[in-house]
Amino acid sequence: MSKKFKISGKVINYLKMAVTGITIEAWDKDLMFDDYLGSAITNKKGEFTIEFDDSKFKELFLDNCPDVFFKIYKNKKLIHSTEKDVIINADQKTKVTICIPQKATTEEGQSMDKRLINGRLITANDEAVVANIELYEVNLNGETCLNSTKSNKTGSYQFECKWNNEHKPDLQVMASEGKKIIAFSRVYYNTSKDLTIDLIVDNKEFVGSPTYTRLNN
Numbered sequence: 001m002s003k004k005f006k007i008s009g010k011v012i013n014y015l016k017m018a019v020t021g022i023t024i025e026a027w028d029k030d031l032m033f034d035d036y037l038g039s040a041i042t043n044k045k046g047e048f049t050i051e052f053d054d055s056k057f058k059e060l061f062l063d064n065c066p067d068v069f070f071k072i073y074k075n076k077k078l079i080h081s082t083e084k085d086v087i088i089n090a091d092q093k094t095k096v097t098i099c100i101p102q103k104a105t106t107e108e109g110q111s112m113d114k115r116l117i118n119g120r121l122i123t124a125n126d127e128a129v130v131a132n133i134e135l136y137e138v139n140l141n142g143e144t145c146l147n148s149t150k151s152n153k154t155g156s157y158q159f160e161c162k163w164n165n166e167h168k169p170d171l172q173v174m175a176s177e178g179k180k181i182i183a184f185s186r187v188y189y190n191t192s193k194d195l196t197i198d199l200i201v202d203n204k205e206f207v208g209s210p211t212y213t214r215l216n217n
Contacts, residue, residue, distance in 0.1 A: 009096035018046025128155030
C-alpha cells in the first residue's frame with residue numbers, strides 16, 4: 001500500500017509579506033538523481049499544498065521518507081532554491097515557511113536604489129540623546145524592522161537601505177532605551193528619496209504606543 005505525503009506551506013519575502021502567484025516545486029534529494037515530487041502555485045496568501053505518494057521517490061528499500069527541498073519559479077525562471085537546507089526524512093504531513101531573499105525578488109535588469117534615512121534624537125531643549133534607533137516598514141500586515149543602530153554623542157543616526165526603483169515603502173523610525181519607547185516619528189508614506197527624520201524625546205515619562213501599533217489594534 002502506498003504511503004501518502006502532504007506538504008503545506010507559505011512563501012514570504014524578506015519583508016515577511018506573502019508572495020503570490022509563483023510556482024513551488026518539491027524535490028527529493030538523492031545521491032545520484034533528485035526525484036520530482038510535485039508542484040503548486042501560491043494563492044493570494046502565499047500558501048501552497050503539494051501532495052504525492054512514495055512511488056515518487058522510493059527507489060531503495062530503506063528510502064521510506066523523502067529528503068525534501070524546493071525550487072521556486074517566477075515566470076518560468078528559477079529565482080530561489082532551498083537545496084542547501086534540505087528537510088531530512090520529511091513527515092507525511094509537513095508544514096514549511098519559505099523565505100525568499102531580497103536579491104531573488106528583484107526583477108532581472110531592475111536596478112537597486114540606495115536611499116539614506118538619517119536624523120537626530122534630541123530633547124525639546126535640543127540636547128543630544130544616545131539610544132537605540134530602529135527603522136520600520138509599515139503595511140496592513142503589521143510592521144517589519146528593517147534595521148537598527150544607535151545614535152551617537154551628537155544624537156545623530158543614519159540608515160542606508162537598498163530597494164528596487166519601484167518600491168516605495170511606508171517608513172517609521174522609533175527610539176528606545178531597553179524595552180521603553182522614548183520617541184517615534186510619524187509614518188512617511190510612499191517614500192522614494194532620502195529622508196531626514198528628527199526624533200524629539202519628551203522629558204515626561206513616555207505614555208502611549210507607536211502609530212503603527214495603534215492602527216493595528
